[in-house]
Amino acid sequence: MLLATFAILFGLGLLVWSADRFVVGSASLARNLGVPPLLIGLTVVGFGTSAPEILVSTVAALQGTPGIAIGNALGSNIANIALILGMTALIAPLTVHSDMLRREYPLLLLVSVGVYLLLLDGDLGRLDGGLLLAGLVIVMLLLARIGLGRQAPDPLVEELEAEIPTAITTPAATLWLLVGLATLILASRMLVWGAVEVAATFGVSELVIGLTIVAVGTSLPELAATVVSALKGEHDLAIGNVVGSNLWNLLAVLAAPGLLAPGRVPPDVINRDMLVMLGLTLALFMMGRTLKTRGVINRTEGALLVAAFIAYQGWLLWETQDAANA
Numbered sequence: 314m315l316l317a318t319f320a321i322l323f324g325l326g327l328l329v330w331s332a333d334r335f336v337v338g339s340a341s342l343a344r345n346l347g348v349p350p351l352l353i354g355l356t357v358v359g360f361g362t363s364a365p366e367i368l369v370s371t372v373a374a375l376q377g378t379p380g381i382a383i384g385n386a387l388g389s390n391i392a393n394i395a396l397i398l399g400m401t402a403l404i405a406p407l408t409v410h411s412d413m414l415r416r417e418y419p420l421l422l423l424v425s426v427g428v429y430l431l432l433l434d435g436d437l438g439r440l441d442g443g444l445l446l447a448g449l450v451i452v453m454l455l456l457a458r459i460g461l462g463r464q465a466p467d468p469l470v471e472e473l474e475a476e477i478p479t480a481i482t483t484p485a486a487t488l489w490l491l492v493g494l495a496t497l498i499l500a501s502r503m504l505v506w507g508a509v510e511v512a513a514t515f516g517v518s519e520l521v522i523g524l525t526i527v528a529v530g531t532s533l534p535e536l537a538a539t540v541v542s543a544l545k546g547e548h549d550l551a552i553g554n555v556v557g558s559n560l561w562n563l564l565a566v567l568a569a570p571g572l573l574a575p576g577r578v579p580p581d582v583i584n585r586d587m588l589v590m591l592g593l594t595l596a597l598f599m600m601g602r603t604l605k606t607r608g609v610i611n612r613t614e615g616a617l618l619v620a621a622f623i624a625y626q627g628w629l630l631w632e633t634q635d636a637a638n639a
Contacts, residue, residue, distance in 0.1 A: 320507030327500035335493030336361030341486035363561035374573035384523020395622035402615025442571025449564035472550035
């Protein structure tokens with residue numbers, strides 16, 4: 314048990330560090346190779362910030378624990394909106410100025426509903442995984458078209474471009490990319506092993522471990538990036554980090570168990586976790602776009618989001634204890 318706890322904590326620390334190094338290396342290399350900054354922000358940086366979730370879910374699926382992979386994808390989306398945006402709004406209320414970001418809100422809601430409908434049959438197979446990856450390509454192309462076709466400067470695009478490192482040489486960028494990727498793989502294996510051991514020790518389902526410890530842990534890079542962006546006054550980037558990460562989680566992270574470990578989806582995913590995620594996604598859409606809030610996520614709304622996250626975690630704990638006593 315002690316070794317498993319150490320593996321989880323050390324693995325999470327490595328995930329945060331390696332994800333940052335991977336993003337720095339891959340974004341710098343892409344920029345040095347002449348890739349347009351907007352495309353780097355949407356694809357390379359988007360993949361990099363979601364790399365912990367992607368690799369953890371991939372390792373979990375390969376090791377025959379798809380519950381952790383599915384829980385990681387959905388739990389990360391719940392944590393991103395309720396915990397990360399909620400805590401960030403408590404620190405600094407977030408105001409949306411980006412027209413591109415306003416277009417991403419309905420896109421995320423549409424994708425979330427689509428994934429829910431895809432899982433309603435209780436199966437996550439290779440065809441589903443393929444459809445999710447195809448959806449990712451379509452979404453990235455659509456966002457790139459919106460961004461490149463804009464007629465006026467957009468705060469989100471400018472903030473994305475400003476975050477890409479400019480003073481790193483190609484050899485150094487390549488080295489950081491490889492080091493970051495190798496460490497991400499190592500950290501993912503440690504985290505998954507520790508999570509499986511903890512689940513076995515306490516008799517908790519792998520799905521619940523994925524929804525809680527693993528999901529919150531792999532969301533730490535988004536938490537750091539979002540809070541830092543908010544404190545720097547880059548509110549559109551702060552929210553954009555969450556929206557982009559959630560799109561990647563649904564279309565790339567959730568595809569991993571479908572492609573590598575196809576099988577049945579636990580009923581709780583459809584009846585509980587997907588509905589919570591959809592509710593929070595709808596709340597984000599309403600807070601970011603309605604005239605009443607004028608595109609502001611204020612401290613009151615931030616407190617409600619954090620309260621929703623605590624309530625959801627309490628719900629999971631109550632159901633886990635109820636199942637153990639049954």
